[in-house]
Amino acid sequence: MEMGVEDTGGWDFLDWVGPDTSTCIFQLLDDPADLARAAAVSRSWRRFVIENEFCKSLCRRICPEVANFTRTVVVTRTSPRASSESSRDADFRSRERDHVVYSYLGGALVSANPSMNCILHCIGASSTDNFPEETVDNTLEPRDRVNHRASYWSSGGQDDTDVPESLTYRLNSDLCIIDEVRIQPFKAYFQPDNPIYSAKAVRIRMGHSKLPPGKESFVTDENENQKAIADENYMWTYTSPEFPMLQENVLQTFKLPRRVLCIGGVVKFELLGRMQKQATDDKYYICVCHAQAMGRSLSPEFMVDTSDPADYSILKYLPGASNLVIEDILNGDAKDSEWHSLVARHRQMRHLAMVNMLLGPVHFMDEDDDVGGVTDDDMYM
Template sequence: MDFVNKLDTDTSLSILSCLDDPSDLVRASAVSRSWRYFVIKHSLSKNLCFKLFHQLTCVDRVIETSNEESSSGSSSISLIDDDTTLLEREHRAFALLAKGCTSSPIRSCVADAIIASSTDNFPAESILNTLDERDKIGATPSYWSSTGHHETSVPETLLYKLKGDICVVPEFSIHPFQAYFQSGTPIYSSHYVRFRLGHLDNNSQKKNNYVWTYTSQQFPMAQENRLQNFKLPEPVLCIGGYMLVEFIGRVQTQETDGLYYICVAHVRVMGRSLAKSFRLVDPDESGKFGLKVVSYCDPKEMGETEEEEVGQRSFRQMNNLDQLLNFLNRHPIDVEYVWPESDDDAESDGEV
């Protein structure tokens, strides 16, 4: 018996709403014309996205890159409703979004470091150093350092751009820096760390006005030289692609000046980036935004290859000439060149 045709609408909705796997909803919409009509008309893919991540309720419109994509995959059944095109577009987009948020590859999500609240010695102790997993590059230490303060309560922040406007983030990792070149090899961690996720409000009159749609709890940090993981109670959807790391409370003084510093060797965010599938359109302070579909390819097939990831880790600090020069200033490389002897030099020395 086809229960969708035999049962009342509320009962059929109760049954199909139990499907919590995006792939199952897509399969359900392919069973028959009547099932496809039911899934699309009642926005089951959209409702599943809202159930997975409440932040998606802020989507006020879905945009496709071309009319061809809008017409591709359209149902052969005829929906008399004027909202037919909108419902089908939302079904395709939210089905892809739900699948991407739950099954796309988990990879490093940090694309670039933007700015630190303070820097002690620039560019040697720049925030860009935190993108590299190493605490030393050659013989040069690689870390970010805040300026020093007498008060332990002065906070510090690091701002990053993630890979894509939409990322699912389950955890963050911070590696405090141990100053192995100082007496006692002190570790300059903070008492606590907190994370904010959000977007840049391009419509604001203020320059660089960030809207933080998620703020984590305060996590205690250990004064230990290791990568410390901070797992969120549940994965969070970052809408907008910006992350702010807040360091709260200073622990370690520097022997030479008696001031408190915070130093970080590496910041890492692992998650699911949907950069190759979606873009945000005109997010504002109210949180509303448009969702633009860039590609309908399977999110599992859209991840970076291992070679691409290695290349990005190696050269993400060198996107332009200024960054390359900063990198060389932070990590000077002493190279002794050995020039081959020319034929003229060989003849002058009596060699053949």
């Protein structure tokens, strides 16, 4: 799509083939970079791409969850100037802003950056047999033995093999692209015949909490947090197919049918069906020693508005946020309060993810807590 006015003897390609055919051609583009190049050909091409919202449409094709966004906001470090433009100009400026935001979002959605485990904390489990020894927090540990003791989560026992269980986790960002999930059933090496307590299948849900900011709770040594994972506390924006599990003590990988944009940073592993009966009580259990949600965080360049716990529909773009250093955050003034609070939130979560990986689970700070408690060295990790 390099044909401009000069290549057609003074005719613009868009005028030459007409708007309907041009629209059909542009809608065939499936790479955000191609749309960006097309918008750079000429002013008429740029206006055509912006007015038809091709970048937004492409993002929705890549990740249908993008349709949950009803508005975009560009958060800058300086206060926006008041405008006296007409309503027609204002509509174009709004579409132009969307074009910029969705252009960068599209690039982030198809990025080839390597995946990592995005799980930050355990929110809770549907049941736990012996708490806290068999807590869901154990599933953050990649090993099935720690300090010569077994490390795993165990459900409560059931007579019915169809009773499901679930494990719910907080991801390291409010916006994550998840490609695959991994789960390892636990092999009870301390029981006769070394039984493996796998589920029959696993299904994944992703979404966000409906609780007010700062009110989300996590598993502690005193509380297994079963009430916090009730479905009425969450809005699920994606549900995967059911993936059959093997009764094998290996980290099993389940590739999602497509990359999924998790809006709100919550993922639930639904464990469907039981396969193994425990000899001592003649009941069926599910046990997991490790779980992962593999993907990439889109923060700090992209955040969501969490002021309304029932509505995560505002997509915020922070140009240049990934290039900030600690001095930019600590020395911010009132006019950039939103910018700095959003970036500080991301860096706090990144810091906790690093500590969690190195030292084990840590308690999550509420938004009202003092971000200054994180040291300069911590935030450079």
